[in-house]
Amino acid sequence: MLFYLEAIWQDGSVYPTVSEPKQDRSRATRDRLLEAAVASLAESGWARTTVATVAARAGVSRGAAQHHFPTRGDLVTAAIRYMSEVRLGELRGTVVAPPAGSNRTRWALDQIVGLYTGTLFSAALHVWTEAAVDAELRAQVVPLERALAREAYRLAVALLEVDAGDPHVRTVVAGTLDLARGLGLANVLSDDTRRRSRILDAWADQLDLVLARPTPKP
Amino acid sequence: MLFYLEAIWQDGSVYPTVSEPKQDRSRATRDRLLEAAVASLAESGWARTTVATVAARAGVSRGAAQHHFPTRGDLVTAAIRYMSEVRLGELRGTVVAPPAGSNRTRWALDQIVGLYTGTLFSAALHVWTEAAVDAELRAQVVPLERALAREAYRLAVALLEVDAGDPHVRTVVAGTLDLARGLGLANVLSDDTRRRSRILDAWADQLDLVLARPTPKP
Numbered sequence: 001m002l003f004y005l006e007a008i009w010q011d012g013s014v015y016p017t018v019s020e021p022k023q024d025r026s027r028a029t030r031d032r033l034l035e036a037a038v039a040s041l042a043e044s045g046w047a048r049t050t051v052a053t054v055a056a057r058a059g060v061s062r063g064a065a066q067h068h069f070p071t072r073g074d075l076v077t078a079a080i081r082y083m084s085e086v087r088l089g090e091l092r093g094t095v096v097a098p099p100a101g102s103n104r105t106r107w108a109l110d111q112i113v114g115l116y117t118g119t120l121f122s123a124a125l126h127v128w129t130e131a132a133v134d135a136e137l138r139a140q141v142v143p144l145e146r147a148l149a150r151e152a153y154r155l156a157v158a159l160l161e162v163d164a165g166d167p168h169v170r171t172v173v174a175g176t177l178d179l180a181r182g183l184g185l186a187n188v189l190s191d192d193t194r195r196r197s198r199i200l201d202a203w204a205d206q207l208d209l210v211l212a213r214p215t216p217k218p
Numbered sequence: 219m220l221f222y223l224e225a226i227w228q229d230g231s232v233y234p235t236v237s238e239p240k241q242d243r244s245r246a247t248r249d250r251l252l253e254a255a256v257a258s259l260a261e262s263g264w265a266r267t268t269v270a271t272v273a274a275r276a277g278v279s280r281g282a283a284q285h286h287f288p289t290r291g292d293l294v295t296a297a298i299r300y301m302s303e304v305r306l307g308e309l310r311g312t313v314v315a316p317p318a319g320s321n322r323t324r325w326a327l328d329q330i331v332g333l334y335t336g337t338l339f340s341a342a343l344h345v346w347t348e349a350a351v352d353a354e355l356r357a358q359v360v361p362l363e364r365a366l367a368r369e370a371y372r373l374a375v376a377l378l379e380v381d382a383g384d385p386h387v388r389t390v391v392a393g394t395l396d397l398a399r400g401l402g403l404a405n406v407l408s409d410d411t412r413r414r415s416r417i418l419d420a421w422a423d424q425l426d427l428v429l430a431r432p433t434p435k436p
Contacts, residue, residue, distance in 0.1 A: 047265050122350060129347040132340060132406045133263035135282035142407055171420040175397065178417060182400025188350045189360055202389040206428050215226060 003216045030068050031060040035123060037079035041123035046130040051075055076127050077140045083120050084148050088155060089116070106204040108159035112176065113200065114185025115152060125188065152177055172210055181202060247288050250276040255297035259341035264348040294345050295358045301338050302366050306373060309333070313376045324422040326377035331418065333370060334402025335390065342405065347408055370395055380429060390428055397421060 036058035040049040052071055055065035069075035091111055108146045108169060115121065130139040156173050157164045164170055183199065254276035258267040268290055273283035287293035309329055317325060333339065351360040374391050377380045381390055401417065404410045 026365075028225070043351065047346060047349075101369060125347055125350070128403075128406060129343055130263060132343070133261065133266075138407060168420065171416055175417045175421055178400035178404060179393065179397045181403050182396035182398065185346075185399050185403055186396060188346060189363060191358060195392070198389055199393045201394055202386065206390075208422060210424050210427065211273065 026068075029058075029060055029064060031082070033065055033068060033075065034082040035080040036164045037075050038083045038120060038123040041076060041079070041126045042119045046209070048124045049076065049078055049126070068180070073137045073140045077144050080124050080127060080148075081144055083123070084151070087115065087118075087120055088151050091155055093160075095155070098188075103204060105207050106200065107161065109163075109180075109204055109207075111159050112152075112156050113180045113183055113196070115155075115188050116180045117196075120175075121184050122188065123183070149177070156207070160207070171209060172207065175209065176203070244286075245367050247276075247278055247282060249300070251278055251283055251286060251293065252297040252300040256301045256338060256341040259294060259297070259344045260337045264344045267294065267344070291355045291358045294341075295362050298342050298345060298366075298400070299362055300342070302369070305333065305338055306369050309373055309377075313373070321422060323378065323425050324418065326374070326379075327394070327398075327418045327425075328338075329377050329420055330370075330374050331398045331401055331414070333373075333413075334398045335405050340406065343403070361407070367395070372382050378429075387429060389424065394425065402435070 006147060036055045037049065038058055040054050044053075051064050051065050051069055054075060055062045058065070065075075069078060091114075093113060093211050127137070127141060128145065131138040151172060156177055160173065160176075162173060164173070179199075181191070183196050187196065251272055255267065255272045258272050258275055260301045262271075269283050270280050272293060276283070283293075287296060301427055309332075312329060345355070346357060346363070350354040371391060374395055378391065378394075380387050380391060382391070397417075401410070401414050405414065
């Protein structure tokens with residue numbers, strides 16, 4: 001009650017804002033766990049990423065970690081969701097400021113493929129692969145995967161500056177995301193940067209060609 | 219020595235063919251282990267696929283299994299190699315007998331994508347994903363992955379009936395395999411058949427368009 005009154009005194013609010021510092025700490029702990037979970041999945045894989053190992057990595061007590069995330073499924077799906085939001089948010093920032101002088105399509109492809117070639121994709125791959133053989137985890141992962149696929153699609157439409165009202169364009173953008181996912185998978189065991197660059201050069205030419213032509217009528 | 223003489227007597231050969239029945243049994247045991255390993259990986263994932271669990275599944279003693287495959291890495295890489303050879307062999311058979319009346323490109327795409335949507339791809343995904351965080355396994359998997367990628371590429375060139383002497387064509391075929399891999403990954407958690415069919419329809423049109431035009435000059 002003392003803290004509550006102090007809070008009113010400090011900012012004139014009638015809301016119990018004094019509890020915010022505790023919420024901030026709790027939020028910071030949560031975010032640290034989520035970042036540690038993604039790093040652990042990418043480095044060590046599913047089997048060696050548990051609530052306990054992630055808590056240790058984040059410097060958080062196991063009890064506190066389990067308060068936030070009762071199961072490993074809760075932790076890893078929240079982690080992929082959180083880090084994806086961060087990553088998509090960064091990319092949305094780039095959409096409003098494309099570089100001058102470069103090929104728009106080729107640049108957009110680099111941004112899109114970047115979603116599938118970093119730590120986050122590696123982490124997600126371990127979770128998706130485990131979910132393929134674990135029905136309980138799959139029930140948590142499928143809605144997340146769908147939400148992320150929708151977000152990636154919207155981002156690709158914005159980056160490529162195409163008209164998503166055209167069904168043919170929608171299919172071509174979706175195929176671009178499938179290609180990006182395949183390129184991501186090819187990059188998991190060894191650095192595929194040079195080969196990928198050639199594929200994306202050809203794909204950019206192809207997209208310019210295909211998106212410029214009128215929609216084929218059935 | 220008795221068996222050796224009997225062998226000469228039976229087929230007139232001077233080679234110790236009498237040992238062949240034993241080799242046949244050994245080969246049959248090996249193949250049964252390899253088939254069981256792929257099925258186990260696809261159904262249960264890496265953690266629950268060991269030399270012991272695969273031996274039990276194949277109805278082979280653990281000792282016999284370990285005689286053939288001392289480590290899990292030996293077993294799973296041999297399994298992916300063997301089943302890929304079987305699958306690629308089947309597909310090579312289809313190349314010489316394409317169906318009459320259907321769109322050649324669209325049909326070829328279905329064959330190619332079939333490599334990335336079945337049990338074998340699911341099994342390989344579990345091994346590749348584990349190899350991403352296990353350097354010893356990665357050393358066994360990378361040469362296998364490269365060999366399979368080369369085989370898949372050769373098969374795609376034959377199925378699509380394109381001129382692999384043209385560098386632009388080579389890149390487009392490689393990109394088609396990347397797209398197929400991405401479509402395979404999209405199919406891991408839920409049945410993606412309908413969406414994939416639309417993507418492949420558009421991709422077939424696009425390939426016909428792109429492969430018909432002359433190679434862009436730099």
